[in-house]
Amino acid sequence: MNVNPLYHHSKSKLMEELEWIQQAKQNPERFAPLYKKYHEQIFRYVYQRMDDEDMAFDVTSQVFMKAIKNIHKYEYRGVPFASWLYRIAKSELYQAFRDEKARRTVNIDGIHLSNFIEEFEHDETENNRKKLLHCIAKLNEQDMQLIELRYFERRSFKEIGEILEITENNAKVKSFRALGKLKKIFIN
Amino acid sequence: MKNYKINLNRKKLSSDYIKSKQNFEDVLSKSFSIGTASKSILKSGWFYGTIGLSSIAVVLCTSYTKPNEIQIGHQSIAKKQTNTQIMLASASLNQVESNHIQIKKNEVKQVQQAITENKQVEPLVVAENQLKDLKPENKHKIQQNIPATKVNLAEEIAAPTKKSTEIMVVIPKISGVHNGDIAWSDFEKGEIFIDQNITIEKFNINYTSQFGDKTVSVDSATIPKEVIQELKDLGLNQTIFITNIVAKDDLGNLLRCYSMDLDIKF
Numbered sequence: 334m335n336v337n338p339l340y341h342h343s344k345s346k347l348m349e350e351l352e353w354i355q356q357a358k359q360n361p362e363r364f365a366p367l368y369k370k371y372h373e374q375i376f377r378y379v380y381q382r383m384d385d386e387d388m389a390f391d392v393t394s395q396v397f398m399k400a401i402k403n404i405h406k407y408e409y410r411g412v413p414f415a416s417w418l419y420r421i422a423k424s425e426l427y428q429a430f431r432d433e434k435a436r437r438t439v440n441i442d443g444i445h446l447s448n449f450i451e452e453f454e455h456d457e458t459e460n461n462r463k464k465l466l467h468c469i470a471k472l473n474e475q476d477m478q479l480i481e482l483r484y485f486e487r488r489s490f491k492e493i494g495e496i497l498e499i500t501e502n503n504a505k506v507k508s509f510r511a512l513g514k515l516k517k518i519f520i521n
Numbered sequence: 522m523k524n525y526k527i528n529l530n531r532k533k534l535s536s537d538y539i540k541s542k543q544n545f546e547d548v549l550s551k552s553f554s555i556g557t558a559s560k561s562i563l564k565s566g567w568f569y570g571t572i573g574l575s576s577i578a579v580v581l582c583t584s585y586t587k588p589n590e591i592q593i594g595h596q597s598i599a600k601k602q603t604n605t606q607i608m609l610a611s612a613s614l615n616q617v618e619s620n621h622i623q624i625k626k627n628e629v630k631q632v633q634q635a636i637t638e639n640k641q642v643e644p645l646v647v648a649e650n651q652l653k654d655l656k657p658e659n660k661h662k663i664q665q666n667i668p669a670t671k672v673n674l675a676e677e678i679a680a681p682t683k684k685s686t687e688i689m690v691v692i693p694k695i696s697g698v699h700n701g702d703i704a705w706s707d708f709e710k711g712e713i714f715i716d717q718n719i720t721i722e723k724f725n726i727n728y729t730s731q732f733g734d735k736t737v738s739v740d741s742a743t744i745p746k747e748v749i750q751e752l753k754d755l756g757l758n759q760t761i762f763i764t765n766i767v768a769k770d771d772l773g774n775l776l777r778c779y780s781m782d783l784d785i786k787f
Binding site: 361362364365368369372373376377380384386390394397398399401402436437438439440441442443446452454466469470477489490502505506509510513520 | 527536544551553734759762780
């Protein structure tokens with residue numbers, strides 16, 4: 334699994350970030366370094382779940398607007414600042430879906446399909462690939478999130494736990510169970 | 522939410538392109554203008570109008586719920602007056618009760634009569650609060666009159682659903698445990714067992730080592746000693762996943778097994 338260097342900080346990077354957060358609380362204009370640091374990450378998270386590029390940029394902007402407005406409420410609790418931004422992003426995304434401004438999209442690379450088929454110990458035929466796409470579409474939202482975060486975006490269980498506000502072990506258990514469900518749908 | 526649109530191999534956007542779309546000044550100015558908009562709502566007329574109407578509605582409701590005293594015969598009863606259920610009356614208790622309560626009492630009488638005449642009682646007529654008014658022996662009779670169809674439905678729900686026979690048959694275990702808590706002393710025995718006629722051919726084991734997540738592929742029925750030692754040295758209560766378990770029966774047929782989630786307890 335890839336390690337996201339922007340998410341998994343060293344101690345010095347964490348201290349530097351805390352300093353930026355303190356300054357941003359006093360003066361919103363000081364939020365700029367945090368914006369530049371996390372803009373691409375948050376956009377990619379949003380765009381992974383949306384079809385429209387412009388709408389994804391809009392939602393990303395809304396995430397940072399909310400973050401700037403509520404930075405005074407943020408408290409450091411041992412998790413990276415990014416996890417707070419991801420939670421705002423999740424909320425803004427689902428608001429956009431509820432308002433019917435955007436449609437929930439799942440973006441998959443061909444290599445992910447191949448990995449799944451190999452995991453399920455089946456031959457990689459065109460039929461199996463189509464069958465797997467149908468199976469993925471049958472997953473509920475919670476399982477889809479876990480599959481996306483773990484197998485499409487290659488995030489660690491720690492990161493998944495912080496984004497979904499669950500423990501690392503729980504993220505691990507739920508991810509494996511989601512994969513198990515997908516396998517069951519595929520085989521049956 | 523199952524209404525997904527699935528895109529396969531969508532073109533990826535470059536980091537430079539995404540960076541070119543950054544506009545902090547715009548985001549900063551908009552975040553302040555959102556704050557201004559919310560203040561204007563507080564100053565708007567409809568906001569205070571809504572609050573005023575709500576207050577009037579609350580006052581009207583409370584004025585119709587004052588307690589009242591009613592003198593009936595030799596008893597004095599204090600009752601709460603509601604605007605739908607109870608009507609004021611003079612003299613006797615029967616006249617004070619509402620038509621609604623009277624109708625319910627009549628229905629209960631009908632049910633009691635039906636029981637004594639041994640008639641089939643419509644289950645829908647007999648609600649829980651009516652059962653309370655019946656004598657205990659009659660309550661039991663009513664409960665026995667539940668139609669057979671309801672019982673059959675319950676049995677159908679309890680019946681196991683059909684599953685693939687390939688996976689249903691084989692449930693692997695370590696020291697008798699398939700899923701859930703397992704003591705370290707049982708886990709470290711390391712042998713996955715199904716049945717004396719079925720042998721495990723291979724499996725994957727996933728666990729958290731001191732270096733992070735690790736998956737080891739094994740071509741036997743036993744967890745490798747190195748893995749056991751690693752887990753023992755770590756001494757961490759964690760969930761171990763044993764997946765992709767392939768077994769063979771005595772006819773040489775390959776069988777796929779249920780995966781295992783084991784919570785090791787030191």
